[in-house]
Amino acid sequence: MSEPKPHQGGYQRGEEARRRLLEAGIEVFGLHGYEAASTRSITEKAGVNLAAIPYYFGSKEGLYRAVAEHITTHLDGPKLTATLEQVEKKLKTSQVSAEQALELLHQLFDGFVTTLLATEGSDLWARFVFRELMEPSSVFEILNQHVVQKTIRPCAALIGQILDKPSDDPECLIRAFTLFGQVLIFRTVREVTLRSLGWQEFSGDRLDLIRSVIRQQVDRSLHGSTLEEKTAQSHPASNDSSEDTPDRI
Amino acid sequence: MSEPKPHQGGYQRGEEARRRLLEAGIEVFGLHGYEAASTRSITEKAGVNLAAIPYYFGSKEGLYRAVAEHITTHLDGPKLTATLEQVEKKLKTSQVSAEQALELLHQLFDGFVTTLLATEGSDLWARFVFRELMEPSSVFEILNQHVVQKTIRPCAALIGQILDKPSDDPECLIRAFTLFGQVLIFRTVREVTLRSLGWQEFSGDRLDLIRSVIRQQVDRSLHGSTLEEKTAQSHPASNDSSEDTPDRI
DNA sequence: AGAAATAAGTCAATCGATTGATTGATTTTT
């Protein structure tokens, strides 16, 4: 509860120890969870003394909170950040056509796959984040807000443009979650998917296959009628999927 | 490692204590994980003495393994079991048409939603299972085999029938995973989805909405071309989605 | 400038609390 945090007039050496504790915290907390992660294993990996944790962060939980805040930095890869800015800009300024929205959505999901499955070290902070989102504790709010803001909200907004519904419509949010869940499962139960597929890792060609399937399903999911107006498009001739579904391979 | 397990000539009272430890183990292990779940909290919830764990299960890990094996009982709800038997029978005996396969797939996913989101107590064993599948430990194989056998394999087989591919084709498995991921996300990051939607729980009408979206997406995902033969169906006239997509609401 | 004084950071040793497991006496069931 108390936060001593003697961090005001810090020296350079202290900043280094602080930084290394955060990095080690991401790894050890991410791998073993809060309880199972001993402060000794963290300080050993960080190469600092055991007393450095209460000194810099007040307590083990203080470090945990600091790691959670620090981790929000890793949440969006370089590729994702650019796309997210594009989406934000487009949605703010002008009306976005369904085609534009769909293309941005594809870019977003390509970024999700890259960030979650093909980025070095993503398994460490991803584990940390998902564990917290699965069973909320003290830092749930921090991570939840960042994740939703960087993933679900933009998706729901684009989906809303495509389906011509408000972005906070439950259907838009649900569709955003289901589509995101398609990517997420390969991260959360990574070992299950790898083993079933007989793979050792998600390498280049295999990632492309996953990307293609997801791209196609994002595409098809948002074509045609929404839930309410079910038989609105009685003549699907203009909805030939062969042109706006640029499947790879 | 050693398993004394004095369980051969047990009395009735012993069986009762054994059973209560397993139930309490599901709950406490599921809520807090292996490390954070103390043997004392488990025995308190079970209403037995602390020494009962090493007595009946050899050790804490022995109990953990026993819980994992016991938990496979809960993995399929009554509704799911019936559908799974149908699927197995259909796939064994005769050739299944794409329409039949799709209908069975819909039944399966309705069952998934019901079992994972609308079944009392599912959060407890589900947490246990997902934690183990997320970061494999000693009981990963047991749970993985059961889960894959009861969910992914049947889905992949049906998808294979629809897409006219072998059920162990990577694309079939990937599609099975992505579709299953659409349901799973509402269980794994349950609090995130509920909060974003402004909901308190997945009640009847809201579950129906989720079910409808998933049903529609399962439907659309498997219509039309697969990845390789992309423009095979040049005339989608016979593929009007208004009849084989019985959307609710 | 250089020296003294103060602050910041590091470290080994140790604290009380809690962990999983064991013991041996006792009670219950067959």
Add this chain to the structure above:
DNA sequence: AAAAATCAATCAATCGATTGACTTATTTCT
């Protein structure tokens, strides 16, 4: 009476945190 089961008491090990001596870095004073 014999086996099975329960129980309080206690074990060594490990947990997170604290202590006070120690070193390093920065500031202040002359």
